[in-house]
Amino acid sequence: MTKDDLKELLKQYKKGDLSENRIISLLSQPPIDELGFATLDRHRELRKGFPEVIYCEGKTAGQVAAIAAKIAGNKHRLLATRATPAHYRAVKKEIPDARYHQTARCITLESFPEPIRTGVVTIVTAGTSDIPVAEEALITLKCLGSPVQQVHDVGVAGLHRVLDKTDVLTNASVIIVVAGMEGALASVVGGLVDVPVIAVPTSVGYGASFHGLAALLAMLNSCAAGVTVVNIDNGFGAAFAAHTINKF
Amino acid sequence: MTKDDLKELLKQYKKGDLSENRIISLLSQPPIDELGFATLDRHRELRKGFPEVIYCEGKTAGQVAAIAAKIAGNKHRLLATRATPAHYRAVKKEIPDARYHQTARCITLESFPEPIRTGVVTIVTAGTSDIPVAEEALITLKCLGSPVQQVHDVGVAGLHRVLDKTDVLTNASVIIVVAGMEGALASVVGGLVDVPVIAVPTSVGYGASFHGLAALLAMLNSCAAGVTVVNIDNGFGAAFAAHTINKF
Amino acid sequence: MTKDDLKELLKQYKKGDLSENRIISLLSQPPIDELGFATLDRHRELRKGFPEVIYCEGKTAGQVAAIAAKIAGNKHRLLATRATPAHYRAVKKEIPDARYHQTARCITLESFPEPIRTGVVTIVTAGTSDIPVAEEALITLKCLGSPVQQVHDVGVAGLHRVLDKTDVLTNASVIIVVAGMEGALASVVGGLVDVPVIAVPTSVGYGASFHGLAALLAMLNSCAAGVTVVNIDNGFGAAFAAHTINKF
Amino acid sequence: MTKDDLKELLKQYKKGDLSENRIISLLSQPPIDELGFATLDRHRELRKGFPEVIYCEGKTAGQVAAIAAKIAGNKHRLLATRATPAHYRAVKKEIPDARYHQTARCITLESFPEPIRTGVVTIVTAGTSDIPVAEEALITLKCLGSPVQQVHDVGVAGLHRVLDKTDVLTNASVIIVVAGMEGALASVVGGLVDVPVIAVPTSVGYGASFHGLAALLAMLNSCAAGVTVVNIDNGFGAAFAAHTINKF
C-alpha cells in the first residue's frame, strides 16, 4: 500500500463511495502477505517510500519468482538485486515484462518510472572494475525515481581526472563514490564538495584488500568531514540512502 | 545403548532371565564400536539422550555410509548433517529407508519418532535466505522429538511482522532465532519474551558480514538479557540445545 | 510493574475498589520513566520477569545512582553490574541498604529474595582466575531467585577433578561453564551431561587468547552438542539465560 | 574565507571601493595559513560550509591553542573535538570566551550561532552509556547551525520505548542513531522511517564488542535500506553529515 492508495481510500470514504465497514475491514487487514517461506511487508512503501526489494542471494529461483509475482500483483514497483540468470528466468515466467540488467545483476520491470526528484545523484567510480557495483546503484536510483549521472574511472592516481569534474560534483544533490583498493577517492571528493557523500567500498584489489576491508576501513576513517559509508559492494544501499537524502 | 535398554537388562537380571556372568559381560564391554576410521560412542544416547550424529563434511561417502549402518544396526535413531547427495546415495544403499532433506542437507530415516516433549520450539527467521539453516534445526528437532513451529521472514526492517507474532512467541517453550546480516532480530525477540532464546547467526549478507561474523558478534552483544548463541549456520546445534532445554 | 501488580489492579477493579477511570488511567500511562539521560522500561519485569538491570560501564556515578533510586522507588529488585566503588558510593547515598560485591563488581540490596525455582544452577570454573566472572553470575542468580552451587578450578589439565564432580553436574538443572584460555572445559562438561550447558569465555590467558577470543571461538565450535555461548566475561548474561531455562 | 566574505569583496570591487590590483592581490593569496606544524585551510568554509575543525588527539596543548587562535583570528567559528582539559586551558588563554563541554570533550566559543536550517536533526541513543558520543554530535550540530533534539536510552531490549517515539522520529529531517553492543537500534529505526538515518557505533559493550567492532559491522549490515554508517564513537562525523543533508 502506498501513501496515494491510502489517500484514495480515505477520499472515497469521505465521499461515501466506501462504507465505514468496508474501509475498516480494508485498513485492519494485517499489512503482510504470507507466502510460507516469506512474510511480505505490504506497508514497506507506506513507511519507507518503496516496497520490499528482493535480495536474491540464498533464495531459490522459485522463491524469488513467487515473491516477485506477489509484489507485482500488489501493483508495487519491482526490484530484485544480486539476481542470477536462473533467478531471472523464473521471474520472467511469472512477469513477462521483467528485465535483467546483467552487469548490475538486477531484475526490474521493462520501463522505469518518471523521476520524482529534481536533484541529481552523481555516481563516481575510482576504476572501471568498480562499475558493476555502480550499476547496481544506478538501477536502484532509476527504480526509486532519482535522476542520475555517472563519472567513471577517476581514481586519485590521476588526480586531474576528478578535479576536471569539480563542476559536475558540486552541482550534484548527492554523490555516491564507489571505490576499491584504498578507497581514497571518497576522501578526495569529500574534501571538494559540500553535498552529502556516500562511500561504497568495493572488493576490487590485490590480496591485502581482504575483499574490500581495506577500502571499508579507509572510508570509515575519512579525514573529509561528512562522508558516510555503506557495506562492501552494496550499491543498492548507497542508492537507497542517496534517494532518501535527495528527497529533501 | 539407551536408558531403556539399560533398564531392560537390569530388570531381566533381577527376574533371573539373565545370569550374573552374562550381564557383567554385557555391561563391561567397552561402550564403543571401532570402525578403524571411527570410534562410535555407544553410550552417547545414555549420557546425552541421543546417539551420535554424523557430521558429514570432510568424510567420504563410504565412511558416512558405514557409520550410518552401524548406528542403524544398533537400533539407534539416525541423523546425518551437512550431507551431500553423494553421501545420501551411499547411505541409501546400506539403509533403504533413509531419506534426504535437500534444503536442510540432512539424512534421517523415513519417519520421525513421536514427540516426547510437550513444549513447542519456535524457529523464527529474519529472511527467506536464512531458511536452509532453519531447516537443519527443524529436522534435528523432529528427530529428537520436540514439537516445532516456524515463522519465516520477519526481520526488523518491517517490525510489525514480528510484533504480529508476539502471541506465537510468548507461547513457545524455547525460541530459535535464525538471522544473517546484522542479526538484530535476536535482540528484538529477546526483548519481547521471557522464554529462552537461542540465536543462530547465518552467513547471509553483503561483504562486511564476513560470512556471518557480523551477525555472530551482534548476537553475542545482544542488549536483551538471556540470549545465548551458537556457531554460524549451526541449525543443528541450536536445535539440540533447544531440545535439551525443552525437556525441563 | 510486575505480573503480581497487574493481577492486584485487576482484582481491585473487579471488586469495585478501583473505578474504571482510575484503572484505565493507571494502565494507559506510558510504561516508562523518563530521566532525561535514561528511559526506564517499567514493563521490563512484566515481559522478562526481572526489572531493568543497570550496566554501569560508561555511566557516571550520578546517573547510576539516579536510575537505581528510581528502580528502588518502583519497588523493583536492584541489580547493577560492572560497578566501581565510586558507583557504589553514589548509590549508597540514595539507597542506604545497597550492598557492594567487590569481586563480582555488582550492587544489590542487602538481602536476596527467597529462591523461586527448585532446580539448581551449577557454576563451574576452569581456574581460580575465572572466579570474578563466576561471581557476577552467582550474584545475578541470587537476585533472580535461582538456587546456585559452585565448583571451582576443575579445568581439563587435571581431568579427574571434573570427572569427580559428575554427580554434581548431572543433578544440576542448568550448568554454567566459565573458562578462559582454550575453554575446553565447556566441551568436556557438555559431553558428560544432558542438561543445558551455557559457556562463558573469559579474558584469562596468555597473548594469543586475544582477550578471550580464543575461548569464545572454541566454545562456539564445541563438538559437544547443545552448548550455547554468551559474550566474553559476561557472567550476568549466562546467569540470566540459566534462570530463564531453570524456570521450566 | 566564507562565501559571504567573497561576495562582499566582489561587491566592493564592483562599486569601486576596491581597486582591481587590491582584489587580485587578495584573491591570489594562497588560501592557507602556515603555522609550521599546521597548514590551515582558509577555503575550508568556502568549499565545505564550515572552517577547519581541530581534532585534538595527538596534538600538544600549545598546537591546539595556536590553531584555535588563528581560526578565531580569521573570524571563523571554532570547534575542537577530543579535547582534554589541558587542551582547553591552553585555548582559554588565547581565546577568553572559549568554552569546554566536558561530556562531549569539545571546545567551542561561549555562544552558538542561530540555527541556519529549518529541519531538525534527532539524536537517538540506545543506552545512557552512549551519551558522550551523542553529546559530541549535539555540540557539533549546534556549532554548524542545525536544530537538534535528543531521545536517550531507547534500545531494542524495551522496544516500546522507541515505538513510543515514532512521531518524533518521523518528523525529523535526519536521524542519528548512537548505539553500542549489537547496534540493533539503527536497523529498527531505519525500518520505521523514510528520513535519512546515520548510524554511529560506539565502543560500549562486553568483551566481544571488540571496542565497537560488533556494532560497526551490525550497522554496515543493516537490513533496513538506507542506513549509512560513520566511524566508531564518531559523533562529530555523524553530525557533520547530518547537517550537510539537512541543508537540502
Place this chain on the structure above:
Amino acid sequence: MTKDDLKELLKQYKKGDLSENRIISLLSQPPIDELGFATLDRHRELRKGFPEVIYCEGKTAGQVAAIAAKIAGNKHRLLATRATPAHYRAVKKEIPDARYHQTARCITLESFPEPIRTGVVTIVTAGTSDIPVAEEALITLKCLGSPVQQVHDVGVAGLHRVLDKTDVLTNASVIIVVAGMEGALASVVGGLVDVPVIAVPTSVGYGASFHGLAALLAMLNSCAAGVTVVNIDNGFGAAFAAHTINKF
C-alpha cells in the same frame, strides 16, 4: 649428501682410494643443484636428517617432476606433499616406482625404509573428518623412519573413548593430536600424559571455526603444559617435529 656419504668419502680418502685433489673437488662443490626455477639444497639431509621435501602447491606438474627426478637421482628419499593427481602423473613418468597416497595427497617411492627409531609416534584424531591431515603425518613418519600407530575419532564429546586409550597414549614416545572445531582433545591428552604432545589444528568445522583459526587459538592457549602447535592442517610439520623428538 647424507652423513653416511660423507663418512664414506673420508674413509676412501684415508685408505688412499681417493686422491686429495679429488676429495677437495667433491667437497668444495657448492651444495646445491640449480634447476633454474629451483635451487635444491643438497646438504639438507646432512643438516636436518632428511632431504628436501617438495611442497607441491603453487608448483606446476613439470616443476615437481623435475625436482623429484633430481632428488631421486641424488639417491635421496622422496616425499612430495599437497600433490594433486596431475602432479603425480608427471612424477610417475620420471620415477616409475613413485606412488600416490590419495587421502594424504603425498607422493613417495613404492616402499618405505625400515624404521630407524625405536619409539612409537601415536597419531590421535578427534574425528573422522580429521583423517586426511593425520594421513599426511602418517606418510611423513613412514618416510622418515618412525614407527607409527593411529587412534581415530576419540574427540572429547565422548570422553571415555580417549580415556580408554590412556595406555596407548602413555606408552607413546611422542603424540600428535589432530583436531578441528574447538581442538579440545589436545588439552585433554596433554593433561593425561608426560610425553611430548604436538597439536595440529584442522580446518574442519562450522562457520566460526574460520578455517581452523578456532582450533589453532585453542591449542596455543592449552591449559595443559607442554603442548606445542603447528600450522593449520600441517600434518607434515607435526610429523617432522615428532620424528626429530623421537630421535633422542
Place this chain on the structure above:
Amino acid sequence: MTKDDLKELLKQYKKGDLSENRIISLLSQPPIDELGFATLDRHRELRKGFPEVIYCEGKTAGQVAAIAAKIAGNKHRLLATRATPAHYRAVKKEIPDARYHQTARCITLESFPEPIRTGVVTIVTAGTSDIPVAEEALITLKCLGSPVQQVHDVGVAGLHRVLDKTDVLTNASVIIVVAGMEGALASVVGGLVDVPVIAVPTSVGYGASFHGLAALLAMLNSCAAGVTVVNIDNGFGAAFAAHTINKF
C-alpha cells in the same frame, strides 16, 4: 603524452613549424581520453614516467581490449596485469602483436624496449611456488626498462643458498624479495646488503598463512632496517617501485 612528445612540440613551435594557435590547442586539450567506462590519464607518462597500466581483474574482455587499443593508439607502451587468456584474446584482435605471458598473467607488446637504466634489479624468491609473482615483477621491469636478474628458491630453510648469492645481491641496484609462508627471506636479505630491499609477501602457504597475511605482517615487522613492503602477490607494484628507485 611523454616528456619527449612535449619537448618535440615546443621545438617545432620555436622553429615555426607549429603555429601558436595550434600548439595552444594541442596543449589545452584535457589530458584524458573518455571511453565512457574508463577515463584514460594521458599525462600519466608525463608525471610518472610510464603510461597507465591496465589492471584486468573485474574488467570485461571488451573493456580491456578497448583501453589497450587506445593506449596503443596513443603510441604508449602497453602493460596489462592480472589478465586471463580471455582478456588476451580480445586484446589480440585489436593489437595483433600483443603477447601473453602465462605465468605472469601479463599482456605486453611483442618486444620489450631497450633498458633505460644501468642498475640491475635482482628478484629473489624463497620458493618455486613464488615464481608467478616474481614473473609479474619481471615482465613489469622489462616493460619499464630496467635490467633484471633472478635468483629462485633460496629460502632460509637452507641458508647457504642465499649466502652463496651474496655477491649477486650486493651488486644489485635494488632487490625485490618475493616470499610466502613466514617471509623470513626479506629480513635475511635486508640484513646482508645496503641496497634498497622491497618485500613482496605471497599467498603461498598452509592455513595460518591466511592468504599471505603471515608473510605481510612478518615483512612489515622486519628487524632489518630499510625493508619496505608492497601488497600481497603484488609483483607489479614492487617492480614499479624498484624501477623508480633504480632511476637515481
Place this chain on the structure above:
Amino acid sequence: MTKDDLKELLKQYKKGDLSENRIISLLSQPPIDELGFATLDRHRELRKGFPEVIYCEGKTAGQVAAIAAKIAGNKHRLLATRATPAHYRAVKKEIPDARYHQTARCITLESFPEPIRTGVVTIVTAGTSDIPVAEEALITLKCLGSPVQQVHDVGVAGLHRVLDKTDVLTNASVIIVVAGMEGALASVVGGLVDVPVIAVPTSVGYGASFHGLAALLAMLNSCAAGVTVVNIDNGFGAAFAAHTINKF
C-alpha cells in the same frame, strides 16, 4: 604425590610396615586438595612429572599464597608464573624461603633442584627486549631440572651472530627460540639444526606486530620443517615442552 612417593608406599606395604587398610585408605583419597577457590591436582606430578604450576594473573595475592602454601605443604616443588611483587610478598609470608625472580616474574623456592636430565636446553633470543620471556623459560627449566644455556640478541639482521653459534646450537638437546617482530630467527635456526626447535613469539615490536601476532603467524608458517610453536610470550610453556622432550 610423586612416583617416588608411590613406590615408597608400596615398598612399606610389602615389608609389612603399612597395613592393608592404611594403604587402601591412603590410595583411595581423591587426589585433590579443595581450597574452595581452587581444586589442587595432587596427581599432577604423578601424571606429568611436575606438580601444578600457579598462573598468578587474575588471582588475588591471598589466593596465590594459599595455593603455594598447600603445594609446599605437600612437599612439592613450587613455581608461580606471572607473579607481581604483591603476589610475592603474600607468598613470602607463608613460605619464608620463597624467592622472586623480577625479570622472569616468577616465584620459586630459594634453591633449584639438581638437574635430572643430561641434555642441555639452549634458549636463543633475537633481541635484548625478548629477555624477560627467555627468563621465564630459564627459571622454569631450572625448576624442572634441565641444564640450560642462553644465547642473547642474535637476530637475523646480523646473521653472522647466529652463524657463529652453530656449534652451541647443534650440541643442544632442544632449542627454544624467543623472538618478536617478524620472528625470522626461528626459521633460520630451524634450518641449521636437526634438534627439536620450539618457537616462542613475543609481543615486542612496532604497531603491526599486533602484540605478537606477526611473530606468531610467522613461526607457525616456518619453512624450516619441525619447528613447533607456543603461545605469545609463553616462556613457561616452551620450557615445559622442552623439558618433556629433553627426557628422552
Place this chain on the structure above:
Amino acid sequence: MTKDDLKELLKQYKKGDLSENRIISLLSQPPIDELGFATLDRHRELRKGFPEVIYCEGKTAGQVAAIAAKIAGNKHRLLATRATPAHYRAVKKEIPDARYHQTARCITLESFPEPIRTGVVTIVTAGTSDIPVAEEALITLKCLGSPVQQVHDVGVAGLHRVLDKTDVLTNASVIIVVAGMEGALASVVGGLVDVPVIAVPTSVGYGASFHGLAALLAMLNSCAAGVTVVNIDNGFGAAFAAHTINKF
C-alpha cells in the same frame, strides 16, 4: 668497523706500518661485542652503512646505556629510538654529550654529521597529530646524513594544500608520507610524482582505525604505482629506507 676503518687498516698493512700477524689478528676477531644481554654487531656499518640502532622498548635503562656506551666506544654514530626520559638519563651518565629529542623519542649525540647525500628527502604529514612519527624519521635522516625538508598538515581534506607543494614534491629525491586515519595522502602524492614514495601509516584516528590498521591497509592497496609501505608509526624504518634509496 666502517668501510673507512677497513681501508685504513689495509693501507697501513701495505705501507708496512702493520705486520701481517697483526692485521690477520685484527680481521679475524669475531665481529661482535658480547655484553651478555646483547650481542653487538660490529660489522653492521660495514654491511649496512650504519651501526646498530638501539630499539629501546622492552629494554631496561641500564641495558640501553651499556649498549650505547659500547657503540660510542667503538666510535660509531649513536641512534636510540623509542627512548623514554629514563632511558635518556641512564645514557646521559655514560655519554655526557648525548641529546634527547622529546617529540621523536630519540637519543643521539649532540651534533649531527654533515650530510653525505645530495638528494633531499621530503617528509610530508597529513595532519599535525602525525608529527611525532615524522620527527622520528627526521632525526634518523639527520643521523644517517641525508638532507631533509618537511611539509606538515597537508591531508587530502584540503587538497590544494598538497597541490600547492607540487614543486617541493617533484624536486625531492625521495618522499616519506606520514598519515593516519585513511592514509589517502600516500596515494595522492604517489599519483603526482615519479620519485620513490615511502608510506608510513600512523595510529592516529577514531575507533575503526584500529591503531593504524586502516591506514596500513589503505597504503598497501594504493592505486598509485610505486608506493611502498613500512610498519605502523615506524618513522625510523621509513627514514632508513629513504636514505638507502637516496644513495643512488
